[in-house]
Amino acid sequence: xxxxxxxxxxxxxxxxxxxxxxxxxxxxxxxxxxxxxxxxxxxxxxxxxxxxxxxxxxxxxxxxxxxxxxxxxxxxxxxxxxxxxxxxxxxxxxxxxxxxxxxxxxxxxxxxxxxxxxxxxxxxxxxxxxxxxxxxxxxxxxxxxxxxxxxxxxxxxxxxxxxxxxxxxxxxxxxxxxxxxxxxxxxxxxxxxxxxxxxxxxxxxxxxxxxxxxxxxxxxxxxxxxxxxxxxxxxxx
Amino acid sequence: xxxxxxxxxxxxxxxxxxxxxxxxxxxxxxxxxxxxxxxxxxxxxxxxxxxxxxxxxxxxxxxxxxxxxxxxxxxxxxxxxxxxxxxxxxxxxxxxxxxxxxxxxxxxxxxxxxxxxxxxxxxxxxxxxxxxxxxxxxxxxxxxxxxxxxxxxxxxxxxxxxxxxxxxxxxxxxxxxxxxxxxxxxxxxxxxxxxxxxxxxxxxxxxxxxxxxxxxxxxxxxxxxxxxxxxxxxxxxxxxxxxxxxxxxxxxxxxxxxxxxxxxxxxxxxxxxxxxxxxxxxxxxxxxxxxxxxxxxxxxxxxxxxxxxxxxxx
Numbered sequence: 001x002x003x004x005x006x007x008x009x010x011x012x013x014x015x016x017x018x019x020x021x022x023x024x025x026x027x028x029x030x031x032x033x034x035x036x037x038x039x040x041x042x043x044x045x046x047x048x049x050x051x052x053x054x055x056x057x058x059x060x061x062x063x064x065x066x067x068x069x070x071x072x073x074x075x076x077x078x079x080x081x082x083x084x085x086x087x088x089x090x091x092x093x094x095x096x097x098x099x100x101x102x103x104x105x106x107x108x109x110x111x112x113x114x115x116x117x118x119x120x121x122x123x124x125x126x127x128x129x130x131x132x133x134x135x136x137x138x139x140x141x142x143x144x145x146x147x148x149x150x151x152x153x154x155x156x157x158x159x160x161x162x163x164x165x166x167x168x169x170x171x172x173x174x175x176x177x178x179x180x181x182x183x184x185x186x187x188x189x190x191x192x193x194x195x196x197x198x199x200x201x202x203x204x205x206x207x208x209x210x211x212x213x214x215x216x217x218x219x220x221x222x223x224x225x226x227x228x229x230x231x232x233x234x235x236x237x
Numbered sequence: 238x239x240x241x242x243x244x245x246x247x248x249x250x251x252x253x254x255x256x257x258x259x260x261x262x263x264x265x266x267x268x269x270x271x272x273x274x275x276x277x278x279x280x281x282x283x284x285x286x287x288x289x290x291x292x293x294x295x296x297x298x299x300x301x302x303x304x305x306x307x308x309x310x311x312x313x314x315x316x317x318x319x320x321x322x323x324x325x326x327x328x329x330x331x332x333x334x335x336x337x338x339x340x341x342x343x344x345x346x347x348x349x350x351x352x353x354x355x356x357x358x359x360x361x362x363x364x365x366x367x368x369x370x371x372x373x374x375x376x377x378x379x380x381x382x383x384x385x386x387x388x389x390x391x392x393x394x395x396x397x398x399x400x401x402x403x404x405x406x407x408x409x410x411x412x413x414x415x416x417x418x419x420x421x422x423x424x425x426x427x428x429x430x431x432x433x434x435x436x437x438x439x440x441x442x443x444x445x446x447x448x449x450x451x452x453x454x455x456x457x458x459x460x461x462x463x464x465x466x467x468x469x470x471x472x473x474x475x476x477x478x479x480x481x482x483x484x485x486x487x488x489x490x491x492x493x494x495x496x497x498x499x500x501x502x503x504x505x506x507x508x509x510x511x512x513x514x515x516x517x518x519x520x521x522x523x524x525x526x527x528x529x530x531x532x533x534x535x536x537x538x539x540x541x542x543x544x545x546x547x548x549x550x551x
Contacts (some may be wrong), residue, residue: 051438053435053437053438053439072443073438073439073441074438074441074442074443074444075441076441077439077441078441082439083439085435085436085439089433089435089436090433090436090438091428091429091432091433091436092429092432093428093432093545094425094429094432096426101422101425102425102426102429102440102442103435103440105422105426105440105441105442106440106441144254150440151439154440154441166362
């Protein structure tokens with residue numbers, strides 16, 4: 001399978017410190033890839049570098065056959081790469097509907113946007129119920145749903161999810177991972193960043209382990225799930 | 238009966254209210270520029286009042302030097318006015334955009350103090366330009382809009398053509414701004430960028446373009462304010478941007494900085510306190526009254542009247 005997203009020796013960081021050291025990651029079409037690691041390992045920085053919000057210092061990011069390393073963040077979205085960021089980052093004083101409209105900001109196909117809005121409401125009925133309320137009034141789980149639905153409104157080829165399970169009740173986590181699997185069945189590729197390594201590796205095809213800015217393991221998700229080092233470090237066994 | 242109550246006849250009160258609201262709308266126009274820019278880049282643009290001053294000088298030059306309008310000219314006057322109401326706002330919008338592009342934008346990721354001090358620097362540069370342009374003395378701004386009473390010569394309450402100008406310009410502008418921010422994609426992108434710039438980028442919003450638009454809009458409103466100031470106060474001065482800017486900034490803080498209706502509310506309140514205060518307490522106390530009101534409001538509502546009570550961190 002062709003690599004949809006490919007990070008090649010990516011180095012990036014903040015101020016004088018490099019948070020990522022020569023990170024290489026691939027996501028193929030139709031794949032769910034989990035990126036697991038401890039707090040501060042560089043998972044969020046990786047996603048933000050892919051999205052163009054944090055600029056790469058060296059190395060390359062290519063997506064769908066194009067080099068996007070130096071591309072401004074707002075142009076990357078147009079290529080079909082959307083992110084539901086860590087901490088959800090919904091717009092608290094925009095309504096739920098407006099939040100979703102923002103997700104489709106780069107699109108001009110009104111009919112397609114209307115269709116996708118309806119799909120989002122079917123996927124998360126609570127969002128339809130509360131569509132005219134400010135996003136900031138939603139509960140944590142609802143905000144997570146909104147953040148995912150908002151990213152989907154870009155109709156991405158690759159969806160990146162940063163800690164979608166953080167701070168959520170177990171049933172809602174299950175619900176959100178079910179959605180991820182459903183989306184993948186429709187052909188969407190997913191790059192999943194999680195501290196909840198067990199959940200992530202259960203839904204993913206492949207996984208990478210990130211430690212202090214370096215990829216230390218890369219394998220099929222099932223193998224990682226049974227790897228003694230992963231079990232000891234990330235699965236609490 | 239105290240003298241205060243004796244003075245409370247309704248006609249006089251109505252008059253003070255009209256005067257206060259009229260001045261308040263002017264302050265609101267300038268306050269919008271402070272609040273919109275703060276809302277989007279968290280910068281208190283200290284040069285905003287002086288931008289307003291330069292707009293007034295441009296209007297004065299167009300009227301007196303380009304059109305050479307004499308005060309009673311019935312034909313050239315309206316033409317000059319129309320030209321001014323197009324060129325002055327455009328000039329202020331472009332100048333504000335340029336200052337952001339050249340000075341503030343390179344400092345976007347610098348510590349907060351760097352753009353703030355730069356804004357103070359721009360303020361001084363603008364004042365010096367104004368001094369060079371109009372000289373150190375008060376400059377007469379031609380009275381192209383009369384202060385004849387619209388309610389009739391014998392009416393005891395005065396609502397003049399000048400008041401009509403203020404209302405006729407500011408209300409449509411505020412409605413247009415509200416519609417723009419609430420309903421258009423760029424307006425929504427503006428609110429999104431103000432609430433979370435990183436998330437806005439992730440939506441595919443070109444946040445730098447949104448910021449540029451904000452500076453243009455804020456500057457344009459200051460340009461309209463400058464024309465209204467010239468035409469109603471009829472005297473301009475290179476340092477006038479300081480006091481008007483200070484009142485406008487206060488209005489923005491009073492209403493809740495970053496909040497558009499808040500800036501309008503704050504402006505109107507300041508206009509009313511200024512007018513009622515100078516009528517019932519004494520003109521020399523108006524500054525003290527306005528800032529006393531600000532302090533009282535901030536003690537009870539630190540984020541301003543319409544500001545978010547807690548900074549929403551999601």
